[in-house]
Amino acid sequence: MKSLFLSAAAMVSLSATAFAAPTTINFDVDDDGVAIAANTSITDQYADLGVNFLGLEDGLDIDINAAPDPDGDPMQSAPNALTNCSDASVICPGNRADVIAISFDQAVSGISVWVNSLGSEDITFELYDAADNLLETSSIGDTDAYDLLSFSAVGVVLIEILQPSDGWAYAIDDLTFTSGAAPVPVPGALVLFGSGLAAFAARRRKA
Numbered sequence: 001m002k003s004l005f006l007s008a009a010a011m012v013s014l015s016a017t018a019f020a021a022p023t024t025i026n027f028d029v030d031d032d033g034v035a036i037a038a039n040t041s042i043t044d045q046y047a048d049l050g051v052n053f054l055g056l057e058d059g060l061d062i063d064i065n066a067a068p069d070p071d072g073d074p075m076q077s078a079p080n081a082l083t084n085c086s087d088a089s090v091i092c093p094g095n096r097a098d099v100i101a102i103s104f105d106q107a108v109s110g111i112s113v114w115v116n117s118l119g120s121e122d123i124t125f126e127l128y129d130a131a132d133n134l135l136e137t138s139s140i141g142d143t144d145a146y147d148l149l150s151f152s153a154v155g156v157v158l159i160e161i162l163q164p165s166d167g168w169a170y171a172i173d174d175l176t177f178t179s180g181a182a183p184v185p186v187p188g189a190l191v192l193f194g195s196g197l198a199a200f201a202a203r204r205r206k207a
Contacts, residue, residue, distance in 0.1 A: 027042065042082055116172075
């Protein structure tokens with residue numbers, strides 16, 4: 001009977017741990033919950049979450065900044081979005097990154113992000129695994145507001161966001177992902193069965 005109780009408890013525990021909680025990066029606070037000031041270069045502020053950011057312009061590092069939307073459009077969360085602007089003042093003067101690279105310390109899935117292409121050009125997302133295989137490509141454009149872009153790929157360790165043409169500005173907000181392997185749901189019938197066994201075993205022990 002003890003073995004039945006332990007098996008049931010393990011099954012119930014499995015039901016509680018089978019789903020990893022998603023993480024959202026909003027560029028308003030860092031991974032310690034400290035507010036990020038406008039026009040702050042985003043690099044390793046989320047390293048404790050296993051995420052790092054890099055901007056590239058003609059193959060060289062360039063600042064990418066947390067800032068209000070360059071066109072003043074409402075963001076998914078305020079006060080900041082992540083822009084590809086090296087100077088994220090209003091209208092985004094100065095250089096603009098060709099690529100925003102987002103790297104993860106471990107494979108992730110369940111990825112989504114809000115995107116404002118700031119015009120008619122398509123912003124392209126390429127997702128790669130640890131072996132540098134291209135897992136998924138998706139584009140979004142002709143937006144003057146933030147639209148949700150979701151991805152189906154699992155095992156992602158790198159996202160590259162590609163500028164459509166040199167000098168084009170864009171912004172993203174509320175990057176969401178789930179760390180580790182893709183979640184595997186435990187069937188509800190098994191959870192109920194395990195709960196019933198646990199209750200039965202507990203009553204037997206009191207008798």
